[in-house]
Amino acid sequence: MAATHLKCRECDTQYPLEALYVCERCFGPLEVAYDDDRANLDVGELRRRIQGGPQNIWRYADFLPLAGGPPGPSGRLASRVGLPAGCTPLIRADRLAQRLGLREVWVKNDAANPTHSFKDRVVSVAVTRARELGFETIACASTGNLANSVAAHGAALGLDSYVFIPSDLEEQKILATGVYGTKLVGVQGNYDDVNRLCTELCAERDWAFVNINLRPYYAEGSKTLAFEIAEQLGWELPDRCIVPIASGSLFTKIAKGFQEWTELGLIEGRLPRMNGAQADGCSPVASAFAAGHDVCRPVKPSTIAKSLAIGNPADGPYALDLARRSGGSVDSVSDEEIRAGIRLLAETTGVFTETAGGVTTAVLAKLAARGEIDPDERVVLVITGEGLKTLDAVRGTFETHTIEPSVEAFEAGLADAVSPSGSTAALAGAGG
Amino acid sequence: MSVTVKIPTQLRAAAEGASEAQVEGATVQEVLGGLFDRYGELRQRIADDDGSLRRFVNVYLGGEDIRFLDGLQTPVADGAELTILPAVAGG
Numbered sequence: 046m047a048a049t050h051l052k053c054r055e056c057d058t059q060y061p062l063e064a065l066y067v068c069e070r071c072f073g074p075l076e077v078a079y080d081d082d083r084a085n086l087d088v089g090e091l092r093r094r095i096q097g098g099p100q101n102i103w104r105y106a107d108f109l110p111l112a113g114g115p116p117g118p119s120g121r122l123a124s125r126v127g128l129p130a131g132c133t134p135l136i137r138a139d140r141l142a143q144r145l146g147l148r149e150v151w152v153k154n155d156a157a158n159p160t161h162s163f164k165d166r167v168v169s170v171a172v173t174r175a176r177e178l179g180f181e182t183i184a185c186a187s188t189g190n191l192a193n194s195v196a197a198h199g200a201a202l203g204l205d206s207y208v209f210i211p212s213d214l215e216e217q218k219i220l221a222t223g224v225y226g227t228k229l230v231g232v233q234g235n236y237d238d239v240n241r242l243c244t245e246l247c248a249e250r251d252w253a254f255v256n257i258n259l260r261p262y263y264a265e266g267s268k269t270l271a272f273e274i275a276e277q278l279g280w281e282l283p284d285r286c287i288v289p290i291a292s293g294s295l296f297t298k299i300a301k302g303f304q305e306w307t308e309l310g311l312i313e314g315r316l317p318r319m320n321g322a323q324a325d326g327c328s329p330v331a332s333a334f335a336a337g338h339d340v341c342r343p344v345k346p347s348t349i350a351k352s353l354a355i356g357n358p359a360d361g362p363y364a365l366d367l368a369r370r371s372g373g374s375v376d377s378v379s380d381e382e383i384r385a386g387i388r389l390l391a392e393t394t395g396v397f398t399e400t401a402g403g404v405t406t407a408v409l410a411k412l413a414a415r416g417e418i419d420p421d422e423r424v425v426l427v428i429t430g431e432g433l434k435t436l437d438a439v440r441g442t443f444e445t446h447t448i449e450p451s452v453e454a455f456e457a458g459l460a461d462a463v464s465p466s467g468s469t470a471a472l473a474g475a476g477g
Numbered sequence: 478m479s480v481t482v483k484i485p486t487q488l489r490a491a492a493e494g495a496s497e498a499q500v501e502g503a504t505v506q507e508v509l510g511g512l513f514d515r516y517g518e519l520r521q522r523i524a525d526d527d528g529s530l531r532r533f534v535n536v537y538l539g540g541e542d543i544r545f546l547d548g549l550q551t552p553v554a555d556g557a558e559l560t561i562l563p564a565v566a567g568g
Contacts, residue, residue, distance in 0.1 A: 069488070074565065359565050
């Protein structure tokens with residue numbers, strides 16, 4: 046599979062593989078198209094080649110839009126340059142499943158990436174393509190995780206970087222961006238304001254905005270999450286995936302990854318049910334799903350899940366279509382449920398996620414409580430980011446017992462210290 | 478009432494290369510109609526047959542998405558700035 050051109054998702058007009066993202070004929074988004082030569086495909090050989098590849102996303106380079114293949118020297122040592130992403134753990138979460146009355150739940154922990162979110166996947170691909178196209182400066186409009194990743198990739202590869210964020214972002218995400226020496230711009234407004242500004246700037250500057258003019262390449266990086274899930278399940282598909290939705294790009298590209306591999310014969314079966322997860326305070330896609338609409342009405346976000354706070358989701362129409370045709374849904378949860386979701390995941394799996402993962406976990410609990418998940422289903426919960434980035438969400442949710450450094454003090458304090466605070470009050474009743 | 482319309486790079490070929498235009502009109506719809514009268518090709522590119530904007534077209538009045546105002550019926554003041562941009566996002 047080699048990338049051949051860019052294609053408009055709305056009207057199929059073709060464009061060369063350059064830094065383009067909008068169709069000039071109908072304003073639709075552009076997407077990478079690949080050649081479709083399956084005639085001589087040897088599935089066994091292809092699987093072996095993937096398995097013999099590097100322990101990062103470049104093992105899937107055959108399915109990514111890079112002219113020169115993975116960066117760095119060839120062979121198994123390939124692609125240890127820069128900040129290789131991917132090959133994150135897929136862990137079997139039996140205690141979480143049991144709590145929710147389910148049998149088989151897996152957690153894809155994408156916090157285990159170089160800058161602790163799935164964004165390293167998309168940025169690796171976008172920045173590699175940007176270098177192929179001759180750009181010397183990378184940039185982005187970000188809700189935080191992308192900011193961390195673009196700043197770090199700029200540092201690793203020696204590229205100048207400009208990162209634009211809403212000025213009220215979580216302090217952890219601001220600190221974990223500025224430390225890399227990027228030019229950090231806090232914009233007085235929400236993400237949608239930052240995005241509008243960057244879309245205007247993109248026309249004026251010769252920069253690679255990874256999620257604007259490099260967006261067709263960037264978005265393809267999300268497919269690697271699907272490839273890893275399938276490979277880690279032993280070349281099998283899950284029955285259902287729960288995925289957070291901000292712009293809708295990750296949600297739709299995970300499905301695209303499964304579809305591409307199914308079409309090539311690398312895996313078999315039907316597309317998993319795709320369940321999108323949003324916060325009540327920013328739920329344009331969930332609202333449109335519930336109302337039966339096929340486009341989203343923009344909203345002004347107000348939620349603790351700031352990494353999902355995109356009020357005007359560009360891929361909303363495609364996310365709605367995917368949820369419906371896969372037999373899934375798009376649901377939303379309250380800030381209280383998000384906090385409880387973070388605690389539930391932490392207490393049952395040892396994985397501490399940021400607010401976006403709290404959204405995803407809470408939606409899983411909600412679906413289980415509604416009885417929508419057959420207990421025999423194999424469910425994958427996609428955790429996209431790290432809990433240390435949104436510490437405010439867990440502040441005040443448990444107690445620390447402070448004592449004098451003596452055995453007597455410990456034993457005297459123990460009586461009222463043994464019962465851990467109930468984490469899942471807000472999700473109580475979820476499952477059996 | 479004269480309004481400045483900022484035209485995105487992707488549409489400039491259909492607007493004789495112009496990056497902005499001064500157009501008369503009392504509402505967003507009238508302004509866009511005036512723009513389309515001047516550059517006929519623009520209409521086919523960003524508007525549907527019924528006159529509504531295609532779903533990937535965002536229009537901002539003074540930086541605010543018109544869908545948070547009164548959409549195409551939003552009144553515009555003299556000297557206002559209307560910006561047409563493609564929908565693109567991903568945090």
